[in-house]
Amino acid sequence: MADATPVDVLIVGAGPVGLSLVRALAGRRFRVVLVERSALTAQRSDPRALALSEGARQILEPLGGWPASAATAIRTIHVSQRGGFGRTLIEAAECGVAALGHVVHYGELASVLAGGIGELPGIELHENTTVTAVIHGGDAVRVTLRTPTGDRDIATRLLVHAEGAPMQDDTFRFLSYGQTAVVAEVTPASPHSGRAWERFTPEGPLALLPLGTGYAVVLTLPTAHATVVLTLDDEAFLGILQTHFGGDLKFTACGPRAAFPLALRMRRELTTPRQVWIGNAAQTLHPVSGQGFNLGLRDAAVLAEAIWRGGPDAGAPINLAGYVHRRRLDRLTSAAFTDGLVRVFSNDLAPLRLARGIGLAALDLCPPARRFVARRMIWGARAWP
Numbered sequence: 492m493a494d495a496t497p498v499d500v501l502i503v504g505a506g507p508v509g510l511s512l513v514r515a516l517a518g519r520r521f522r523v524v525l526v527e528r529s530a531l532t533a534q535r536s537d538p539r540a541l542a543l544s545e546g547a548r549q550i551l552e553p554l555g556g557w558p559a560s561a562a563t564a565i566r567t568i569h570v571s572q573r574g575g576f577g578r579t580l581i582e583a584a585e586c587g588v589a590a591l592g593h594v595v596h597y598g599e600l601a602s603v604l605a606g607g608i609g610e611l612p613g614i615e616l617h618e619n620t621t622v623t624a625v626i627h628g629g630d631a632v633r634v635t636l637r638t639p640t641g642d643r644d645i646a647t648r649l650l651v652h653a654e655g656a657p658m659q660d661d662t663f664r665f666l667s668y669g670q671t672a673v674v675a676e677v678t679p680a681s682p683h684s685g686r687a688w689e690r691f692t693p694e695g696p697l698a699l700l701p702l703g704t705g706y707a708v709v710l711t712l713p714t715a716h717a718t719v720v721l722t723l724d725d726e727a728f729l730g731i732l733q734t735h736f737g738g739d740l741k742f743t744a745c746g747p748r749a750a751f752p753l754a755l756r757m758r759r760e761l762t763t764p765r766q767v768w769i770g771n772a773a774q775t776l777h778p779v780s781g782q783g784f785n786l787g788l789r790d791a792a793v794l795a796e797a798i799w800r801g802g803p804d805a806g807a808p809i810n811l812a813g814y815v816h817r818r819r820l821d822r823l824t825s826a827a828f829t830d831g832l833v834r835v836f837s838n839d840l841a842p843l844r845l846a847r848g849i850g851l852a853a854l855d856l857c858p859p860a861r862r863f864v865a866r867r868m869i870w871g872a873r874a875w876p
């Protein structure tokens with residue numbers, strides 16, 4: 492079956508970034524098709540917890556995509572290195588915000604973003620559907636969809652790739668960290684009081700994010716070690732966690748574990764004629780400091796604005812050129828920041844340990860520098876003067 496009139500935008504991937512873009516375009520005179528390879532409900536079981544910056548909340552709330560009742564506020568962030576001196580404490584109050592960010596389950600976020608999406612004005616949703624062919628043809632792209640009821644050809648003015656981390660190919664700069672993130676939820680012996688912890692260890696960073704009354708853990712380990720850790724029972728896992736974290740907190744119970752292999756993937760070109768890549772499909776970062784979704788959400792927000800402000804042709808070259816220009820600094824500095832943190836902190840060299848300690852202590856003693864780091868994490872490149 493073929494549709495003769497092109498739709499304005501076809502978005503592939505209903506992850507949190509694709510769904511945010513749909514919400515930002517809904518009701519704004521555009522005909523938008525959203526294609527997801529699974530059922531939307533499948534995302535509810537994703538085991539990740541995401542730290543969303545205050546800037547992310549400010550984008551999601553007007554879109555009706557803010558999971559307020561499921562979000563736990565981060566009031567302070569404690570950054571330190573295991574076995575070395577120096578630490579930095581970033582506090583919401585000194586940055587002029589009520590919370591530095593919030594932690595939510597990926598599934599809760601996706602579920603709120605997906606709520607009623609197929610009924611929004613101008614939106615057509617295809618679940619359990621994949622794209623089998625893409626042909627560029629001047630003023631539109633022709634896309635073949637494999638839907639549960641058969642194949643369908645659709646022409647679109649703009650094809651948006653929001654299908655998450657891609658397979659490795661030469662359209663990407665790819666760098667494996669040789670690390671795997673083990674995620675779990677744990678119960679602390681004392682209340683968390685809204686404090687998030689980022690502790691760097693020679694094996695990789697460890698994050699504890701306040702979530703409900705417990706913590707969401709992201710324990711980064713060399714992949715061979717992670718494989719062993721995943722086989723441990725609860726008690727042995729808590730022992731490993733305690734060893735990595737040190738004595739500042741005690742943990743009394745933990746939930747199931749899941750693993751995510753980590754790599755940096757940077758798409759070399761963000762656009763081709765009438766096609767654009769956003770979110771993890773454009774760049775997949777190491778989860779240290781929780782940048783990935785926050786960055787992808789800013790991709791969606793800027794792309795939506797480029798489309799609204801443009802003329803009737805959503806895929807016009809001027810829209811895409813403006814998008815690429817506006818996203819360049821944010822994506823490159825976010826990738827450099829996370830990659831730099833992993834490289835500088837994931838080792839046990841004494842001179843580097845000393846330099847890191849001095850850096851953390853200096854940051855702690857210098858409120859303007861600390862506020863800048865906090866603003867950079869909250870608003871991305873908008874924090875630059």
Ligand SMILES: Cc1cc2nc3c(=O)[nH]c(=O)nc-3n(C[C@H](O)[C@H](O)[C@H](O)COP(=O)(O)OP(=O)(O)OC[C@H]3O[C@@H](n4cnc5c(N)ncnc54)[C@H](O)[C@@H]3O)c2cc1C
Nearest residue numbers: 504506507508528541542654655770771778781783784785
């Ligand atoms: C352990 C871990 C912790 C993290 N913590 C944080 C954090 O604290 N803060 C933060 O900001 N980020 C964090 N991230 C990063 C964050 O998870 C990602 O940046 C975010 O999920 C990207 O969203 P997305 O919608 O671009 O892609 P995805 O979440 O990968 O969604 C892609 C969607 O596209 C669908 N899809 C895939 N292929 C196709 C296809 N061919 N056709 C149709 N549909 C398709 C998928 O089914 C999926 O629904 C973390 C990542 C990891 C691994």
